[in-house]
Amino acid sequence: MPSLQGHAAVYIQVVPLPNGRPVSSQDFKHFVIPENFKPAQVLNSLKWPDHHLTTNRKLHFSIAKDNDDVHFEIDSLTGDLFLSKELDYETASHFLLQVIIKDYSNNPPQNSTVFLSIDVEDQNDHSPCFQDDFVVIGVEENVPVGTLVYTFDAKDGDGSFLNSKIQYSLEMSNMGKNPFLIHPSYGILTTAFPLDRENIHSVILTVSAADQAINLTDRRLDSLAVKIVILDINDNSPSFISSSLSYIMEDVEVGFLVHRIIAEDPDEGRNGQVTYHILSGNENKAFALDKIT
Structure with missing residues (x-):
């Protein structure tokens, strides 16, 4: 023996x-x-x-x-x-x-x-563990750089310091510059640069938690899939894409379609809905404008 x-x-x-x-x-x-x-x-x-x-x-x-x-x-x-x-x-x-x-x-x-x-x-016989397998987080666009987005908290059941000490890291699934940073010791996720929902609607991240066992081959880890949805704010104004000129013959019947005015707003939902109003030039009420179309 x-x-x-x-x-x-x-x-x-x-x-x-x-x-x-x-x-x-x-x-x-x-x-x-x-x-x-x-x-x-x-x-x-x-x-x-x-x-x-x-x-x-x-x-x-x-x-x-x-x-x-x-x-x-x-x-x-x-x-x-x-x-x-x-x-x-x-x-x-x-x-x-x-x-x-x-x-x-x-x-x-x-x-x-x-x-x-x-x-x-103590032996490194426990792996770090996240409470969830997948989380969805919402964060508004245009928040200041360094804004707290989320705090990850993995647990490790080992008793000694290094075997239970957790270090966090993240990877971005879709290509491009990662707009987020994570604190390796505290798991705090923050913004790395301003977010623009009109350019990026959501980001898929993989957050990993690894213990710090002395022998690299003994280290254990757990991973968590994270989807961060960029929430829209009303930061864009409508812009006209139709012509600003129209011609009409005199003596046309009432109700004749004079012109189709089209404006677009890249914001989302109610922030992107456009309604139309005549502000001036129609003092004699010769024209009527449908506020929706």
């Missing part, structure tokens, strides 16, 4: 027990275990102090019953420590076990205690 002996380290310190008796550095051992370590594997063949390993000694190893933890088991004959349940850094990142060594070579048997301090090393 694989071993983590290379991860073992011993604290050079003295730890006081509740009863006041100090624990020497020989009685206190420290281990670091990866979060993805599999149950039934040997964590470490505990390097017990030499006075425990004298030949022909009958030793019995056990974990103190008051340690209410089911993640670890110890071989009562060899002192090998096993993982019996999967670890989850986000649930518990540190364990302190009390191992009791009973020496039956003496009469009566003698007990000694070793404390095991076990730290769980």
Whole structure:
């Protein structure tokens, strides 16, 4: 079975027990275990102090019953420590076990205690996650550069800083200059230059959230499709596209079509609807103008 002996380290310190008796550095051992370590594997063949390993000694190893933890088991004959349940850094990142060594070579048997301090090393086993798969956002044209459009908030369930630290980026699906910027750390989407609905009606973006695991190959990400609709404001005036000249014979019948006046407005909806009115020159009411056509 694989071993983590290379991860073992011993604290050079003295730890006081509740009863006041100090624990020497020989009685206190420290281990670091990866979060993805599999149950039934040997964590470490505990390097017990030499006075425990004298030949022909009958030793019995056990974990103190008051340690209410089911993640670890110890071989009562060899002192090998096993993982019996999967670890989850986000649930518990540190364990302190009390191992009791009973020496039956003496009469009566003698007990000694070793404390095991076990730290769980976080693995990047969670991916960033957006709450939605697709969002539609509306923003008015001609808003100032730097206007807040939306704030993205992806979550990552990892416990350590870099494994859960998220960096945002965006790509524009349709070709052209991207009119938006995103803050890599805070996910704030802002306008990069003035928007003109008459030139761009909508923009399709892909927003990505990637964690910052130390190893690039371990990094995880999630993506979100975003449609930004440019909302129209009444920023254009109607313009006439028909001729400004018309000819009519005298004595034509009342109701005769004199001229078709056509004006256009590039704005959208009600902002682009045109109505017609005679402002001057028709004092004797010789002409009638349909305000719609």
